[in-house]
Amino acid sequence: MGIINTSRIKSPWIMHFDNSSCNGCDIEVLACLTPLYDVERFGIVNMGNPKHADVLVVTGPVNRRTARVLKNLYAQIPDPKMVIAVGTCACSGGVFHNCYNILGGVDKVIPVDVYVPGCAAKPEAIIDGVVLALQKLSKALGVAK
Amino acid sequence: MNQWWIAIIAIIVAPIIGGFLAGIDRKITARLQGRYGPPIVQPFYDFFKLLGKSRIATSRMQFVWIYGYLVFMITCVVFLVLKLDLLLLIFLLGFAGISFVLGGFSSKSPYSHFGANRELMQILSYEPVLLLMALGVYAQNGSFMISEIMKPGAAPLLPSLWPIFIAVLLVLTIKLRKSPFDLSTSHHGHQELVKGIMTEFSGPYYALINLTEWYEIVLVLGIVALFWANPLWVGIIIALAAFVLELIIDNIAARMTVGWMVKFTWAVGLVLCVLNIAYLYLIKGGA
Numbered sequence A: 001m002g003i004i005n006t007s008r009i010k011s012p013w014i015m016h017f018d019n020s021s022c023n024g025c026d027i028e029v030l031a032c033l034t035p036l037y038d039v040e041r042f043g044i045v046n047m048g049n050p051k052h053a054d055v056l057v058v059t060g061p062v063n064r065r066t067a068r069v070l071k072n073l074y075a076q077i078p079d080p081k082m083v084i085a086v087g088t089c090a091c092s093g094g095v096f097h098n099c100y101n102i103l104g105g106v107d108k109v110i111p112v113d114v115y116v117p118g119c120a121a122k123p124e125a126i127i128d129g130v131v132l133a134l135q136k137l138s139k140a141l142g143v144a145k
Numbered sequence B: 001m002n003q004w005w006i007a008i009i010a011i012i013v014a015p016i017i018g019g020f021l022a023g024i025d026r027k028i029t030a031r032l033q034g035r036y037g038p039p040i041v042q043p044f045y046d047f048f049k050l051l052g053k054s055r056i057a058t059s060r061m062q063f064v065w066i067y068g069y070l071v072f073m074i075t076c077v078v079f080l081v082l083k084l085d086l087l088l089l090i091f092l093l094g095f096a097g098i099s100f101v102l103g104g105f106s107s108k109s110p111y112s113h114f115g116a117n118r119e120l121m122q123i124l125s126y127e128p129v130l131l132l133m134a135l136g137v138y139a140q141n142g143s144f145m146i147s148e149i150m151k152p153g154a155a156p157l158l159p160s161l162w163p164i165f166i167a168v169l170l171v172l173t174i175k176l177r178k179s180p181f182d183l184s185t186s187h188h189g190h191q192e193l194v195k196g197i198m199t200e201f202s203g204p205y206y207a208l209i210n211l212t213e214w215y216e217i218v219l220v221l222g223i224v225a226l227f228w229a230n231p232l233w234v235g236i237i238i239a240l241a242a243f244v245l246e247l248i249i250d251n252i253a254a255r256m257t258v259g260w261m262v263k264f265t266w267a268v269g270l271v272l273c274v275l276n277i278a279y280l281y282l283i284k285g286g287a
Helices: A002-010 A024-031 A066-076 A088-092 A123-141 B002-032 B042-051 B060-081 B086-105 B110-141 B158-175 B193-198 B204-228 B232-252 B258-283
Strands: A013-018 A045-047 A055-059 A082-086 A102-104 A114-116
Touching: A002 A123, A002 B042, A013 A024, A013 A066, A024 A055, A024 A082, A024 A123, A055 A066, A055 A088, A055 A123, A082 A088, A082 A123, A088 A114, A114 A123, B002 B042, B002 B060, B002 B204, B002 B232, B042 B204, B060 B086, B060 B204, B086 B110, B086 B193, B086 B204, B110 B158, B110 B193, B110 B258, B158 B204, B158 B232, B158 B258, B204 B232
Parallel strands: A013 A045, A013 A055, A055 A082, A082 A114
Antiparallel strands: none
């Protein structure tokens, strides 16, 4: 099982979901894939399909419409999986907190592993968040890191 | 007994070579796009990670077809290394492709169906070219056997079959799922409709598809290498050069439509093959 656990750390495929974000954080998430940051050198690939993903990257506060979609996507990701909330809105609801249609942060709907605050969160912070999530996973799996 | 050992070694070594080629593919593609790129062993990390994921089933038949795809592809590789019948190898490759298509059709997802339809169109594009390639080999050698091509002292096929070689390069683009023919599924467009036929495969079954693709890379490059089988190292260099050429085409070409692919491969590939075979039979007087 050692090689599978090592591979889990080396190959996190992320899926990005936009709840009701202002697109600021979304653009920063996509900026990670550009030649400047190039997250593919860590094996991170941006997937469009929850069935292939390992890490769910969520931006924006959860509203009543997207809560159902978010739960569905989370259920479709095969185990082991992780959730990263990117941006202040995804962490707590941000400026949309207490709006009539907003439930709050992502953790109101699905369990969140790592919070990346910022408005908008910088690409460096997002990469840090993924690294932190991987450290958390490697501790849970008992892989030395 | 010797044949068994060759087959077993090929079954073990082929995916390792294929995996490294896939890693080199990702590295070169990244460099061409101005990125640093993942390590060469990245496809193996992806493979083992996928093996360790939980199994989510959308349809039970899907998995039968995926195992069929893998088994037929392994059989093709064994046919190649044991130097058996080229025509039979091409029919088996057709079976492998159809298994994959049926795997895509066996779930209810419309994306999966889109991808499976496009995969069928791809088979429609490359299968006639491969069949005519086998006929061309027959016209040259008087035999479909790969052992006849690789017989010591046999003349290389490339000087007399170069139009067919160009047509086979088109097939190589389709089989490696490279632009402009990466229609049913692509290695790059992860958010697009072209993830298509892969949509419903997850976890260990997706890993099996990756494994089959590694066998496929080795198989199609092996077929390209047959064009200069004496000495074989020239053929292998030609195959690797063709592989790098595909990567460059992949990065400079846009994706075309399905109809364009069928028209193009038939208009260029089939015409080149037919002219070549006609030349061999009518002008040179056949085998």
